[in-house]
Amino acid sequence: MSTDPPAAEPSALSRRTFVATTVAVGGAVAAGDLVVGPSAFGAEPSTAAETGPSTRVSLVVNGRRLTVVVDNRTSLLDLLREHLGLTGSKKGCNAGACGACTVLVDGRRVNSCLTLAVRLEGAEVTTIEGLAKGERLHPLQQAFIDQDAFQCGFCTPGQIMSGVGCLKEGRTGSAEEIREWMSGNLCRCGCYVKIVRAVEQAARWK
Amino acid sequence: MYPFSYTRVSDLRTAVQAGSDGGRYIAGGTTLVDLMRETVERPGKLVDISALPLREVTATKGGGLRIGALMRMAEVAAHPTVRALYAVISQALELSASAQLRNMATIGGNIMQRTRCTYFRDVTASCNRREPGTGCAAREGFNRTHAILGTSEQCVATHPSDVAVAFAALEATVHLLGPAGERTVAFSDFLLRPDNTPQREQSIRQGELITAVEVPAQPRPLRSGYVKVRDRQSYEFALTSAAVALHVRGGVIQVAKVAAGGVGTVPWKLSAVEQRLIGQRPSEALWTQAAEVAADGAQPLAHNNFKVELLKRTVERQLRVVGGTR
Numbered sequence: 001m002s003t004d005p006p007a008a009e010p011s012a013l014s015r016r017t018f019v020a021t022t023v024a025v026g027g028a029v030a031a032g033d034l035v036v037g038p039s040a041f042g043a044e045p046s047t048a049a050e051t052g053p054s055t056r057v058s059l060v061v062n063g064r065r066l067t068v069v070v071d072n073r074t075s076l077l078d079l080l081r082e083h084l085g086l087t088g089s090k091k092g093c094n095a096g097a098c099g100a101c102t103v104l105v106d107g108r109r110v111n112s113c114l115t116l117a118v119r120l121e122g123a124e125v126t127t128i129e130g131l132a133k134g135e136r137l138h139p140l141q142q143a144f145i146d147q148d149a150f151q152c153g154f155c156t157p158g159q160i161m162s163g164v165g166c167l168k169e170g171r172t173g174s175a176e177e178i179r180e181w182m183s184g185n186l187c188r189c190g191c192y193v194k195i196v197r198a199v200e201q202a203a204r205w206k
Numbered sequence: 207m208y209p210f211s212y213t214r215v216s217d218l219r220t221a222v223q224a225g226s227d228g229g230r231y232i233a234g235g236t237t238l239v240d241l242m243r244e245t246v247e248r249p250g251k252l253v254d255i256s257a258l259p260l261r262e263v264t265a266t267k268g269g270g271l272r273i274g275a276l277m278r279m280a281e282v283a284a285h286p287t288v289r290a291l292y293a294v295i296s297q298a299l300e301l302s303a304s305a306q307l308r309n310m311a312t313i314g315g316n317i318m319q320r321t322r323c324t325y326f327r328d329v330t331a332s333c334n335r336r337e338p339g340t341g342c343a344a345r346e347g348f349n350r351t352h353a354i355l356g357t358s359e360q361c362v363a364t365h366p367s368d369v370a371v372a373f374a375a376l377e378a379t380v381h382l383l384g385p386a387g388e389r390t391v392a393f394s395d396f397l398l399r400p401d402n403t404p405q406r407e408q409s410i411r412q413g414e415l416i417t418a419v420e421v422p423a424q425p426r427p428l429r430s431g432y433v434k435v436r437d438r439q440s441y442e443f444a445l446t447s448a449a450v451a452l453h454v455r456g457g458v459i460q461v462a463k464v465a466a467g468g469v470g471t472v473p474w475k476l477s478a479v480e481q482r483l484i485g486q487r488p489s490e491a492l493w494t495q496a497a498e499v500a501a502d503g504a505q506p507l508a509h510n511n512f513k514v515e516l517l518k519r520t521v522e523r524q525l526r527v528v529g530g531t532r
Contacts, residue, residue, distance in 0.1 A: 114239045
C-alpha cells in the first residue's frame with residue numbers, strides 16, 4: 001500500500017498567486033465580510049451537516065470577520081499564512097512540538113498547526129499581527145525589544161503569543177514559573193534568559 | 207494528510223449515531239491531527255464532538271470526582287475541586303505536554319491518545335500496532351524510551367499519558383455511551399496491554415463515546431502527588447513517573463494507591479508496593495522497602511535497562527514526598 005498522501009492543496013495556484021488573490025478579494029470588499037473561495041480552491045462547499053472535502057467557515061481574525069472555504073485538512077496555521085497572508089505565525093515543526101505557531105483562539109494560547117481551520121466556526125483568533133493597538137505595541141512586544149529577547153527572530157511571534165497567554169493565565173510569579181509555563185516554545189538561538197526577563201517585565205507593567 | 211468529510215454534532219444522540227456510522231470522533235485533536243498528517247491515521251470522516259455537553263467537573267458523594275470527557279487538561283488541572291480533592295491529578299496534568307497543548311487536549315482524548323513510539327509514527331517502519339503482522343522495529347531498534355513492563359513479542363511501546371497514571375493509581379472508572387446505551391469500564395480494563403493484538407488499545411466499541419472519567423471517593427485526609435523524571439526538565443514524556451496517594455490514620459497507612467508511568471505498555475498499577483505500605487507506619491525504611499518491588503517482572507530491552515533502577519528510585523522518592531517523613 002502506498003503511504004504517499006495526496007497533495008495537500010487541490011489548487012494549482014502558487015502561494016504567491018494565492019495570497020495575491022486573497023488580498024485582491026479583501027480589497028474589493030469595502031465593509032462586508034471577506035470571502036475567500038470557493039473558486040480559488042476548486043471545490044464547492046456542501047450545505048449538508050456532513051461536508052464534503054471542504055467547508056465554509058466564518059471566524060474572526062484580529063478583529064476582522066472572515067468567511068472562508070477551506071479544504072478540511074487546512075490547519076489554522078496554513079489558513080493564516082497561505083490564505084490570509086498573515087505570515088507572522090511560523091511553521092517550525094508542524095507537529096505541536098516547537099510552539100512557533102502559537103496564536104490565541106478565544107483568548108487561549110494554542111498550537112495553530114494542530115488546529116483544523118474547519119473547526120473554528122465562530123471563533124476569535126488573535127495572531128502576532130493583531131496584538132498591537134495601532135502604533136502602540138503590546139507591553140510584551142515592547143519588552144522583547146527592551147530585553148533584546150531574540151536573535152534570528154523565527155520563534156519570536158510564537159514566544160510573544162505564548163507569553164501573552166502566560167500573562168493571562170497568571171503564571172508569572174517567578175522566573176522558574178515563567179520558564180515552566182513557557183516551555184512549549186523552543187528557541188534554537190537560546191534566548192531563554194532574555195525571554196524570561198521580557199515576560200517578567202511585561203508582568204510588572206500589568 | 208488524506209481527505210476526510212467533517213461533521214459537527216451538538217447532542218449526544220447524533221454524536222453516537224455518527225460514530226456508529228463509521229465517523230471518527232475528534233475533541234482536542236492534538237494527537238489525531240498530528241497522526242493524520244503523518245498518515246498514521248486515515249479517517250474518512252471526522253465527527254467534531256467539542257460542542258457536546260461534557261464539560262463539567264463534579265464532586266460525587268463522599269469526596270469522589272466526575273470529570274466530563276471534554277474538559278480540557280488545563281481546565282481540570284486548575285479546577286479548585288480537583289486541586290482540593292486530588293492533587294495528584296492536577297500535578298500529573300500540569301507536568302504534561304505544554305501550556306498550549308493543555309489548552310486544547312481533553313480528558314477523554316488524553317486516555318485515547320496513541321503511543322509516541324517513533325516507529326509507530328514512522329509509516330515506513332514495521333509496527334504491529336499500526337500495521338498488524340509487520341513486526342516490531344523497536345524490539346531490535348533504538349528502544350531507550352520503551353516499556354519494561356507489560357510488553358509482548360508484538361509491541362514494547364509505552365503509554366504516553368501522565369494523568370492516566372493517576373487514574374490507574376486511584377482506580378478510576380470510564381463512563382461510555384454507545385448505540386446500546388451507557389456502560390462503565392474499570393480503568394485497569396480500559397487500556398489494553400498489547401499481547402497479540404497491539405492494534406487494540408482501548409476496550410471501546412464502534413460508536414462508543416467517553417462521557418466522563420470518575421474517580422472513586424477515598425477516606426480523608428488523602429495526601430497525593432505525582433513525580434515525573436524526564437530527559438529535559440519540562441515539555442517531555444516520562445522516562446519514569448509515579449502517582450501516589452496515601453491515607454494515614456493513627457500513625458498507620460490505611461490506604462495506599464500507587465502507579466507508575468513511562469515504564470509500561472499501559473499505566474502500571476503497583477499493587478505489590480501498595481501491599482507493602484498498608485498497615486505500616488511511615489518511615490524512611492518503609493519507602494525504600496516498598497519501592498524495592500516496584501519493577502518486579504520488568505523485562506528490559508537493549509537500551510532501557512536503566513529504567514529498572516530509575517523506577518524504584520522514582521517510586522521511593524514520591525512515597526517520601528507524599529508520606530512526608532522528611
